[in-house]
């Protein structure tokens with residue numbers, strides 16, 4: 001593995017550097033290959049949606065980018081700089097924790113189960129990292145958090161603990177919490193899957209707002225095909241740790257080429 | 273058959289009450305040591321060095337599975353063998369502090385383990401460093417789980433202080449023994465010691481249970 | 497004197513003491529189990545008197561120290577005309593004390609069996625006793641085995657206190673050797689090691705094995 005690192009540039013150069021590049025990324029759990037030599041570029045301000053059957057590696061893509069899992073092979077670049085690796089003595093070596101913490105500041109992530117800190121109020125959740133990590137004054141952090149809570153429609157509940165909020169409300173706070181770090185990239189992992197049907201809309205509405213008003217680069221895993229079609233610049237269909245097919249929403253949903261994509265889409269449509 | 277003498281009780285009560293102060297002091301001092309050392313033991317099992325983790329784990333197991341009274345003797349007598357004299361109080365506090373530190377480290381460990389993985393990941397995703405992740409996110413959530421165990425061991429250490437009498441710490445049991453052998457009467461001193469323990473440990477346990485519920489409410493966690 | 501020489505001279509005494517500790521542990525454990533099951537079931541009774549009696553017992557034994565209880569049983573009970581041999585007083589005190597803690601484990605274990613199991617047994621017209629013995633208790637037993645492992649180690653450690661009423665157990669022997677040789681590290685150190693081996697090489701593996709056997713029996717392994 002050491003030798004093959006020579007195949008990867010120390011940083012991406014030239015015009016049109018993608019915001020995110022997965023280059024030849026492989027992830028294994030024991031013998032199970034979850035991501036299989038994945039290549040994927042995401043351009044700045046692009047909204048890329050990942051769909052695919054359960055277990056196909058969608059979550060893993062996001063977790064690898066957030067460096068919540070160790071990479072087995074390949075390199076992930078963010079803004080042209082290696083994310084999973086760092087340059088040491090002119091070669092790429094595994095990133096250490098300090099470097100990863102630095103790099104992660106560019107990325108925000110929202111989880112299926114929100115993962116709000118239960119012992120903190122909505123507002124406290126949103127100011128924790130800005131104060132502790134970015135070094136913002138408490139006053140500035142609160143101002144920023146209140147703006148964001150207002151944006152997601154949760155300002156009224158700013159002083160409630162998560163246990164007193166509905167799932168949809170918790171997820172909106174979680175989105176505000178991520179945005180408070182002013183990330184350039186946002187990751188959404190099935191943020192509506194744990195929600196009751198009637199509150200899904202309040203969360204998708206927030207994401208819609210983000211797409212129209214902000215210049216964020218976004219990667220979203222979802223099972224809501226209608227929403228994906230409406231909002232994405234590009235859709236990737238994952239199968240077995242690989243991108244089976246990708247294209248614009250109209251191409252992928254309107255005229256899927258691969259048989260597996262067709263099967264998946266018709267199965268999902270039937271279920272709805 | 274009942275030869276209970278109230279005058280004798282009144283006679284010895286002041287001495288026992290005074291000794292109760294020492295008992296409570298010993299319990300609190302020992303517990304303070306145990307709380308700090310216990311955290312050291314717990315965190316030392318979560319370092320990135322497997323060998324260190326393993327060594328600390330074995331030490332904790334050893335201390336936990338051997339009798340406290342024997343450890344008290346060990347600490348008190350082994351020092352002088354190598355030219356280090358320890359007063360009964362010092363030896364007693366070291367022994368009981370270490371013993372309960374090993375218990376508390378397990379309580380802390382269970383508390384930390386009870387925090388869901390998503391909380392670690394959310395902290396990581398927000399770039400919080402390990403110190404902040406522990407101090408602001410993980411430990412505050414571990415406390416409600418750990419609190420019940422910590423409370424049990426606070427009452428536990430209090431009830432174990434009579435063992436300090438074996439090396440001459442002048443706590444309740446030691447005083448009761450002294451009274452007993454001075455007056456050749458054991459009924460009253462031993463019974464009173466038992467009553468004093470009940471009078472302190474039962475309300476303390478009840479108060480701890482109440483506090484636990486309060487903490488959970490305060491942290492916005494659901495009650496168990 | 498090297499440690500090997502020390503062991504040659506004092507090893508047999510230490511082993512003899514260990515045997516006494518083993519006996520005390522076994523007898524105290526048997527007593528603790530009987531008390532725990534009885535008091536634990538009584539704590540589940542709807543009869544206020546039965547429930548109250550068990551509660552008083554448990555609170556008294558958990559609210560005071562084992563050492564106090566031991567001294568009380570050995571030095572005070574004779575005043576009530578009940579003189580016990582020191583060996584008997586030893587395991588009696590330890591067993592009664594740990595039995596009170598065990599009672600709460602039994603109660604918790606039984607309450608941990610899902611309500612549906614009680615209802616299913618009732619629906620099959622089982623008598624309350626049958627239901628408890630055949631359906632509830634076996635499941636509760638498996639649930640409470642892990643905490644019982646810890647309790648038995650506490651019990652083993654608790655028996656060290658019987659040395660203070662001169663039962664010639666391991667602790668007693670260690671003190672005796674210390675008193676006559678001043679080789680404190682060797683005497684107390686050896687005893688600590690033996691207690692450790694008894695806990696980790698006897699009690700813990702035995703409990704693990706029992707858990708495995710029970711789990712298999714109940715089809716959960």
Ligand SMILES: Nc1ncnc2c1ncn2[C@@H]1O[C@H](COP(=O)(O)OP(=O)(O)O)[C@@H](O)[C@H]1O
Nearest residue numbers: 029032034052053054055056057058059060061
């Ligand atoms: N920590 C892990 N250990 C072992 N296998 C895992 C782990 N995490 C995920 N997997 C496996 O990796 C595969 C892909 O998982 P995931 O990315 O979560 O799929 P998706 O999000 O598409 O449903 C699945 O087969 C899953 O069982």
Ligand SMILES: [Mg+2]
Nearest residue numbers: 058059060190
């Ligand atoms: Mg997933």
